[in-house]
Amino acid sequence: MSDDRTEGFALHCPVPRDGYTTIQMAHGGGGRVMRRLIEDFFLPAFGASPSDDPPHDAALVELPKGRLAMTTDTFVVSPLFFPGGDIGRLAVFGTVNDLAMAGATPVALSAGFILEEGLPLETLERVVASMRRAADEVGVRVVTGDTKVVDRGKGDGVFINTAGIGVVAPRVDIAPRRASPGDAVLVSGDLGRHGIAVLSVREGLAFDTELASDCASLAGLVEALLEADTDVHCLRDLTRGGLAAALCEIAEGAGVGIELEEASIPISAPVSGACELLGLDPLYVANEGRLVAFVPARTAQRTLEIMRAHKAAPEPAVIGTVTKEHAGVVQLRNPLGAERIVDLLSGEQMPRIC
Numbered sequence: 001m002s003d004d005r006t007e008g009f010a011l012h013c014p015v016p017r018d019g020y021t022t023i024q025m026a027h028g029g030g031g032r033v034m035r036r037l038i039e040d041f042f043l044p045a046f047g048a049s050p051s052d053d054p055p056h057d058a059a060l061v062e063l064p065k066g067r068l069a070m071t072t073d074t075f076v077v078s079p080l081f082f083p084g085g086d087i088g089r090l091a092v093f094g095t096v097n098d099l100a101m102a103g104a105t106p107v108a109l110s111a112g113f114i115l116e117e118g119l120p121l122e123t124l125e126r127v128v129a130s131m132r133r134a135a136d137e138v139g140v141r142v143v144t145g146d147t148k149v150v151d152r153g154k155g156d157g158v159f160i161n162t163a164g165i166g167v168v169a170p171r172v173d174i175a176p177r178r179a180s181p182g183d184a185v186l187v188s189g190d191l192g193r194h195g196i197a198v199l200s201v202r203e204g205l206a207f208d209t210e211l212a213s214d215c216a217s218l219a220g221l222v223e224a225l226l227e228a229d230t231d232v233h234c235l236r237d238l239t240r241g242g243l244a245a246a247l248c249e250i251a252e253g254a255g256v257g258i259e260l261e262e263a264s265i266p267i268s269a270p271v272s273g274a275c276e277l278l279g280l281d282p283l284y285v286a287n288e289g290r291l292v293a294f295v296p297a298r299t300a301q302r303t304l305e306i307m308r309a310h311k312a313a314p315e316p317a318v319i320g321t322v323t324k325e326h327a328g329v330v331q332l333r334n335p336l337g338a339e340r341i342v343d344l345l346s347g348e349q350m351p352r353i354c
């Protein structure tokens with residue numbers, strides 16, 4: 001939280017709106033207009049009530065028993081609004097999902113906004129309302145935040161940083177080092193929707209079927225897996241770099257091999273068509289509501305059933321196994337039996353998709 005109280009906020013009561021319509025640099029660095037922005041938009045949007053305490057430099061959060069998990073992520077997606085989501089939804093779910101991947105129940109978020117001078121307030125209002133809806137869906141609160149304004153042309157509308165804290169229940173241990181030979185590798189749904197949805201708007205591409213981002217919270221799904229005692233060893237959300245990047249990191253980190261069956265990896269026809277057109281490999285395309293799970297072979301079927309019953313896992317599948325051989329290497333077997341190595345890309349396949 002900034003030392004400058006007029007730039008930061010911790011929940012307190014709202015005041016009536018002033019008569020401005022865009023973000024203004026002249027007043028941006030602190031002062032009355034910035035204060036109004038915080039009081040008119042952020043505080044009411046994130047659920048401040050008149051009974052809340054007056055503004056303070058930090059929010060106090062009560063925590064249940066357990067270990068604290070903490071994460072942060074910055075969102076610079078372009079465009080701000082895309083089929084299936086927007087930067088606000090992404091900023092909430094992105095951080096919530098990273099907490100969930102550690103087996104944590106999300107408790108509270110912070111939100112830092114970098115606003116470009118000239119940004120219509122209506123746009124900011126839409127983004128903030130969307131964040132609130134997303135937070136409500138998860139049952140998490142945005143309890144503190146910060147705003148900064150930069151000169152026209154020095155930003156791109158809105159950038160958002162969110163940090164989150166969550167609590168990990170006593171016996172939960174979900175981590176890459178637990179991925180073990182014999183584990184089944186599952187994905188929660190079809191891959192590549194987010195990256196292709198954003199890219200299609202950005203490049204003005206039209207497809208026969210509208211492709212929406214998979215942007216969603218995975219917290220409920222993880223909770224269901226934990227409740228069912230599936231002994232999940234490792235979880236990873238398949239964001240930037242897609243399934244390929246996630247699996248390469250885990251294989252290397254755990255010192256195990258991973259063998260994938262290409263035919264069992266769910267990819268929708270529109271995504272595979274778009275990837276072909278754009279020269280992209282769907283295994284590397286970003287998702288914002290899909291995870292990969294490593295579970296012992298004995299709980300693989302049960303995990304699959306729990307996923308099938310959950311709305312956040314639309315098309316779950318067992319896609320491979322963990323091996324002792326080929327430590328650190330991910331291999332993909334095609335339907336004809338030919339194998340190829342899935343490697344990390346040297347560069348970024350798609351910039352500004354999250």
Ligand code: MG
Nearest residue numbers: 098101237239
């Ligand atoms: Mg992640």
